[in-house]
Amino acid sequence: MAIESSCDETAAAVVKNGREILSNVVLSQIDIHRLYGGVVPEIASRNHVEVVDRVVKQALADANLRLSDIDAIAVTYGAGLVGALLVGVSYAKGLSQALGLPLIAVNHIEGHVCANYLTYTDLTPPYTCLLTSGGHTAIINVLDYENYNVVCSTVDDAVGEAFDKVARVLGLPYPGGPQIDRLAQQGKPCYSFHSVITSNGNFSYSGLKTAVINLLHNAEQKGERLSSADVAASFTRAAIDGLVDRLQQEVTASGAHTVAVAGGVAANSYLRSRLSDMQRSGLRVCLPKLSLCGDNAAMIASRGYYSYIDNQFADLTLNACPTLKLRGEKPHH
Ligand code: KG4
Ligand code: ZN
Numbered sequence: 001m002a003i004e005s006s007c008d009e010t011a012a013a014v015v016k017n018g019r020e021i022l023s024n025v026v027l028s029q030i031d032i033h034r035l036y037g038g039v040v041p042e043i044a045s046r047n048h049v050e051v052v053d054r055v056v057k058q059a060l061a062d063a064n065l066r067l068s069d070i071d072a073i074a075v076t077y078g079a080g081l082v083g084a085l086l087v088g089v090s091y092a093k094g095l096s097q098a099l100g101l102p103l104i105a106v107n108h109i110e111g112h113v114c115a116n117y118l119t120y121t122d123l124t125p126p127y128t129c130l131l132t133s134g135g136h137t138a139i140i141n142v143l144d145y146e147n148y149n150v151v152c153s154t155v156d157d158a159v160g161e162a163f164d165k166v167a168r169v170l171g172l173p174y175p176g177g178p179q180i181d182r183l184a185q186q187g188k189p190c191y192s193f194h195s196v197i198t199s200n201g202n203f204s205y206s207g208l209k210t211a212v213i214n215l216l217h218n219a220e221q222k223g224e225r226l227s228s229a230d231v232a233a234s235f236t237r238a239a240i241d242g243l244v245d246r247l248q249q250e251v252t253a254s255g256a257h258t259v260a261v262a263g264g265v266a267a268n269s270y271l272r273s274r275l276s277d278m279q280r281s282g283l284r285v286c287l288p289k290l291s292l293c294g295d296n297a298a299m300i301a302s303r304g305y306y307s308y309i310d311n312q313f314a315d316l317t318l319n320a321c322p323t324l325k326l327r328g329e330k331p332h333h
Pocket of ligand 2: 108112133134263264294295
């Protein structure tokens with residue numbers, strides 16, 4: 001069983017052998033945070049506290065199991081909001097202690113990667129993963145279930161963060177990614193922006209965000225009104241083309257046969273269509289089911305399973321780690 005509470009979703013799931021979802025309960029707080037235009041950390045923590053018990057019970061009920069059937073408790077301990085993470089970590093520690101079950105600490109980002117194992121039961125490392133979430137943007141070589149090598153990553157904002165910020169400027173409600181996705185499908189990508197790939201092959205999204213803001217402000221000063229759909233389509237193309245182009249470069253250089261995509265932005269329809277074009281060139285492209293792209297506990301359980309069979313356990317000293325990095329991730333400064 002796994003518990004996930006790193007941001008604004010309270011989630012619990014039961015997964016068998018790392019691959020088969022027996023239950024997957026996700027309780028989203030989006031409606032609450034929408035009132036404030038983004039996630040309010042203190043409110044997120046309080047809501048996790050209120051619902052975590054109910055969510056765990058629901059996950060057991062949906063799987064038709066009792067706590068005594070569970071073999072181990074996995075929990076997200078970072079990266080994320082410290083107060084939110086602490087709710088899941090404390091709850092998982094309590095459960096593991098009360099039931100005498102092993103406790104497994106899971107890195108949220110590695111969890112996103114493992115969402116692919118639940119969609120493609122035959123997928124095994126090595127493969128190359130494009131990680132695209134609200135907090136992280138990177139290309140990772142997945143060497144085996146425990147070891148990851150970060151090829152490149154963002155030097156500033158994450159791609160999902162850029163979607164959310166641009167949506168805000170366009171006056172769209174939180175979370176902006178799905179809203180921009182919908183709007184972009186009605187627009188033409190008629191504005192061009194600089195590439196998000198930096199000169200040394202990393203990603204940078206803050207310049208793109210500023211370019212969109214400048215475009216809108218300049219039009220406003222001239223008394224023109226731009227089509228939001230055209231702006232959304234142009235932004236989407238710039239934001240996603242960089243990811244896919246850099247992924248293609250990496251695949252060409254490494255000769256990888258399989259790529260997998262992970263994180264909330266993997267739900268983007270333009271990204272999904274560009275990746276299916278890549279697939280036509282003989283590459284295997286794995287995309288998690290839409291329901292597994294965003295935050296959920298099934299992906300945490302899958303990652304936890306591989307620690308379980310490798311005897312990697314945590315103890316009661318486990319703490320939340322809000323700035324947890326991927327193993328092998330180098331700082332840019
Ligand atoms: O992976 P995730 O659920 O949370 C983090 O761990 O960060 O990613 C959430 C991000 C948000 O920024 C959201 O706007 C974005 O994923 N997102 C999308 C789409 N659906 C979610 N971005 C673009 N297009 C989408 N369809
Ligand atoms: Zn996430």
